[in-house]
Amino acid sequence: MEVLEYSYGGGIERLDGVRLRAPSHSVVTQAKTSAAAPLQIYGYATRYKKPHVHKGRIEFFLPGCFDETLKAGGLVRFVEDHEDGATFATSNGGGLKLVSDDVGLAFLADLPDNSEGRRAHHLVASHRKSAMSVRYRPKGVRESLI
DSSP, X not given: OOOXXXXXXXXXXXXXXXXXXXXXXXXXXXXXXXXXXXXXXEEEEEETTOOEEETTEEEOOOTTTTHHHHHHTOOOEEESTTOSSOEEEETTTBBEEEEEOXXXXXXXXXXXXXXXXXXXXXXXXXXXXXXXXXXXXOSOOOOOOO
């Protein structure tokens, strides 16, 4: 039986190639460019098997749950606080790379060199933002009584 560890989910691990916290896994470096972009952040959008509270329920993501979405190549947006306003990067050539591994959903975001990209970078550099999470629509749910 595997133990579930409570966690808020993901987190930002590097800013412009400089470690902000101990890396949880090295898969993000597979997507990383050889020289860090001037406005680059990466880490895990979420980690698998880490419970979180959502809509009054305790939920967690299982390995492979994002595979269908990643394979389909649909648009994924990197936004602040799940809001639709400021989009800092997108998949499909907009600076956002996503990789699913045995730890979770890793991301690499090359932020645009404009006011919004610099603002997002500053929020991370000043430690005002460090957590990550995903917005999702469940396609398959398994409920269990704990």
